[in-house]
Amino acid sequence: MTPLTSRRRWPLLLLPVLGCMALLILVIILFGLGDIGESFKRFANSLLTSFTVASALLAVAMLFYADSRDRPLSPVMAMLAMATVGAALTLGVLSFRGDLLLESNGSAMAQILYNVVQLLVISSALFIALGLVIGTAFAIITRFDDPPIFEEE
Amino acid sequence: MLAAMLLFWLPLFLVPIGVVIALSRKDGLRPIIGSIITCISGTMVMFSWLTVPESDSSAGGHLMLSIAGPTILMAAGCFLAIFSGKIPVQRLPNYAGPVGMFTILLGLMWLVMMHLNNPPIWRHQVNPYWLVWWPTFLLSVFLLSSFVIGAMLIAGENRTKEAGLMGFVSLLFFVGLLVVLQLDGELTDAEQMRTQLWLAIADLLGTTLGIVAAVLTVAFVVAQYEKRLPEPEMVAALDDAEKEQIKNIIEKNTGGSGE
Numbered sequence: 001m002t003p004l005t006s007r008r009r010w011p012l013l014l015l016p017v018l019g020c021m022a023l024l025i026l027v028i029i030l031f032g033l034g035d036i037g038e039s040f041k042r043f044a045n046s047l048l049t050s051f052t053v054a055s056a057l058l059a060v061a062m063l064f065y066a067d068s069r070d071r072p073l074s075p076v077m078a079m080l081a082m083a084t085v086g087a088a089l090t091l092g093v094l095s096f097r098g099d100l101l102l103e104s105n106g107s108a109m110a111q112i113l114y115n116v117v118q119l120l121v122i123s124s125a126l127f128i129a130l131g132l133v134i135g136t137a138f139a140i141i142t143r144f145d146d147p148p149i150f151e152e153e
Numbered sequence: 154m155l156a157a158m159l160l161f162w163l164p165l166f167l168v169p170i171g172v173v174i175a176l177s178r179k180d181g182l183r184p185i186i187g188s189i190i191t192c193i194s195g196t197m198v199m200f201s202w203l204t205v206p207e208s209d210s211s212a213g214g215h216l217m218l219s220i221a222g223p224t225i226l227m228a229a230g231c232f233l234a235i236f237s238g239k240i241p242v243q244r245l246p247n248y249a250g251p252v253g254m255f256t257i258l259l260g261l262m263w264l265v266m267m268h269l270n271n272p273p274i275w276r277h278q279v280n281p282y283w284l285v286w287w288p289t290f291l292l293s294v295f296l297l298s299s300f301v302i303g304a305m306l307i308a309g310e311n312r313t314k315e316a317g318l319m320g321f322v323s324l325l326f327f328v329g330l331l332v333v334l335q336l337d338g339e340l341t342d343a344e345q346m347r348t349q350l351w352l353a354i355a356d357l358l359g360t361t362l363g364i365v366a367a368v369l370t371v372a373f374v375v376a377q378y379e380k381r382l383p384e385p386e387m388v389a390a391l392d393d394a395e396k397e398q399i400k401n402i403i404e405k406n407t408g409g410s411g412e
Contacts, residue, residue: 013303016320020299023327024292024354031334031347039355046359047366054367057169064177065375078374082367117213120165121282122289122356124217128224129293132257133322135231137301139253140318141309142238 041101046122048093048101049115052086055079090115157208164197202275212275216282219273223260230256264290265329269338279340288346289353291330296357298323 059079066072093101094108105111167190175187197204199221201214233253237245267273268287273280298319305316333346391399 010307013300013307016299016302016323017296020296020323020327027331027334028351039351042352043355043359046356047363050360050363051366052363054364055370057173058367058371060170060173061177062371062374064173072378075371075374075378079371082370113210116165117210117282118285118356119360120213121216121286122360124220125286125289126293126357126360128220128227129290129297132227132231133294133297133301135228135235136257136298136322137305137315137319139231139234139238139250140315141305141312142235142240143250144239144315 038103041103044101045090045103045111045115046119048086048090049112049119050123052083052090053116053119055083055086059083157205157210160197160204161201161208161210161214164194164201167191167194168198212280212282215275216273216280216286219267219280219283220264220286223263223267226260226263227257230254230258230260268333268341269336272338272340274340284341284345284349285353285356288330288333288350289357291326291333292350292353292357295323295326295330298326 056079059076059082062075062079066076090101090112091108094111102108102111103114105114171187171190171192171194173187175184175191177183177187195217198214199218201208201211202218205211230253233245233249233256235253237247237249237253264287267283273283275281302316302319302323305312305319309315330350333343334350335343337343
């Protein structure tokens with residue numbers, strides 16, 4: 001067996017993922033896409049919202065990181081600045097170039113609130129899926145005996 | 154507006170804050186306070202469709218409540234299946250394994266039945282967020298299980314059998330995705346799901362990139378801060394008493410006279 005640190009085994013991580021991507025492309029070719037006009041708006045809104053919310057949460061996490069140092073303010077302020085940049089960018093684009101990111105919502109504020117709830121829905125789907133996959137993987141691993149470390153065993 | 158702020162948005166803001174507080178310390182009151190904040194806020198978000206039905210955002214809370222049942226079943230199933238396996242601590246009886254697997258299947262079947270027959274209804278129509286959540290969930294399981302297969306093959310020794318089984322799980326979700334794209338439900342149609350699948354891909358890609366960008370930013374900020382810290386002061390050399398104490402500790406742990 002090739003050792004864990006070997007670079008030759010890293011493509012194994014990509015192979016199943018590439019296989020899944022190929023299957024998805026096949027599905028899209030076979031069944032069609034449906035209406036995809038809104039997909040760029042959805043992508044950009046998700047990107048900006050998740051960056052802003054994750055930066056704000058990490059700013060809170062930085063408060064606890066500061067507990068283990070001499071309570072520095074610079075990491076907290078830096079992350080708050082990043083969250084502010086994300087929020088300002090979202091508000092700016094929605095207010096001045098509404099047609100670029102505005103979906104079926106009447107105003108920039110309505111779109112921002114919709115984006116936050118959308119993030120809640122997407123992240124819940126992602127985390128529940130992650131829990132299910134990791135849980136199933138460990139359930140499968142603990143079903144079988146551990147493989148012998150030495151061939152003589 | 155004020156009611157929605159107090160009964161939906163404030164609790165929604167407090168859920169992740171509670172999680173961060175709970176995870177920030179292992180001892181003391183912080184974990185308990187954090188968990189209490191998270192539980193109360195989470196409950197308020199889930200019941201916001203009753204407390205602030207006039208708010209459009211409460212559809213998100215309604216969805217969370219609708220998927221709570223299958224999620225709890227799947228989590229309980231995973232717990233039973235993992236802790237009845239060959240692990241050194243807290244092993245459950247052998248029959249807990251099949252029961253756990255059955256419970257996971259039951260949770261999944263509940264979700265499939267929700268798609269086919271009984272989707273979450275909000276304001277007399279299908280909850281719009283259900284149409285986002287369901288394809289995103291199926292797609293996420295399909296993609297994440299492929300990552301896990303790769304990780305099993307890389308990090309594990311002789312784990313091809315387990316990777317094969319995980320591949321079967323991945324395939325199962327792929328078939329589920331095909332069914333969703335082909336079969337009309339009672340209140341949803343396949344064409345709608347095809348559009349939602351494409352939007353789910355855009356959503357997942359955007360969300361993942363946003364989170365990765367924020368994490369990279371925090372890593373950069375912390376690295377910059379740590380780099381600017383002054384070098385630690387030189388420590389005085391060990392005296393004879395300290396050397397003797399270290400010698401005793403090493404001898405005690407490496408002498409081989411014990412078990």
